[in-house]
Amino acid sequence: xxxxxxxxxxxxxxxxxxxxxxxxxxxxxxxxxxxxxxxxxxxxxxxxxxxxxxxxxxxxxxxxxxxxxxxxxxxxxxxxxxxxxxxxxxxxxxxxxxxxxxxxxxxxxxxxxxxxxxxxxxxxxxxxxxxxxxxxxxxxxxxxxxxxxxxxxxxxxxxxxxxxxxxxxxxxxxxx
Amino acid sequence: xxxxxxxxxxxxxxxxxxxxxxxxxxxxxxxxxxxxxxxxxxxxxxxxxxxxxxxxxxxxxxxxxxxxxxxxxxxxxxx
Numbered sequence: 001x002x003x004x005x006x007x008x009x010x011x012x013x014x015x016x017x018x019x020x021x022x023x024x025x026x027x028x029x030x031x032x033x034x035x036x037x038x039x040x041x042x043x044x045x046x047x048x049x050x051x052x053x054x055x056x057x058x059x060x061x062x063x064x065x066x067x068x069x070x071x072x073x074x075x076x077x078x079x080x081x082x083x084x085x086x087x088x089x090x091x092x093x094x095x096x097x098x099x100x101x102x103x104x105x106x107x108x109x110x111x112x113x114x115x116x117x118x119x120x121x122x123x124x125x126x127x128x129x130x131x132x133x134x135x136x137x138x139x140x141x142x143x144x145x146x147x148x149x150x151x152x153x154x155x156x157x158x159x160x161x162x163x164x165x166x167x168x169x170x171x172x173x174x175x176x
Numbered sequence: 177x178x179x180x181x182x183x184x185x186x187x188x189x190x191x192x193x194x195x196x197x198x199x200x201x202x203x204x205x206x207x208x209x210x211x212x213x214x215x216x217x218x219x220x221x222x223x224x225x226x227x228x229x230x231x232x233x234x235x236x237x238x239x240x241x242x243x244x245x246x247x248x249x250x251x252x253x254x255x
Contacts, residue, residue: 042193045194046194046197048201049194049200049201049202050201050229050233052232114192115190115192116192117192117194122194125194125195125198129198129202
């Protein structure tokens, strides 16, 4: 007896997938610049508010956005980096026109006068909307950033495989 | 056009992207399926973004209109 198997058409397959798979968005947050971080958190909160599960993977300069602001580093270079690139979302400056902090001050003032949410407020919203935040283990090792200097809402420290697994299940992946 | 009394009202005036949709989404979480939210906003982006948000989330946009600078819309929770 031969078995007859029906193979679903791409349309049928797609409709099954879209009905069962959760909507997901994954994001690499590489930049620690204020303006790019604004984009990252606005997309994250907007997606989460649209019923999409969002994962933000913070790596390299992006770690600044989830640090609590302590100076870090243990070796000579590590300490120097901890002083020059002190963490804390409030210390993030714009990618253009920073002028040693003047630009940051100006942007903050302009954003406030236009009633735009500040970066710390946007991050608060993202946390509130259950955006999953992952810190990159390798960057933390290289930049000598200890786990304790991250904000407590970051529950996971992981590597590229974790991000790839997440992005494989996502309909879109962004690198910011 | 408004459709009767909404179950919940929101004031989103003066708020810019992404706060309006975040607030609408959060308010909807507390509501029962079938109930209606009405909100007023002032950011013109809302006119485009709320319909898009409704399509993404599968909620029903009952009405959206602008009078002078104020945008009023109603959403029925379906999901």
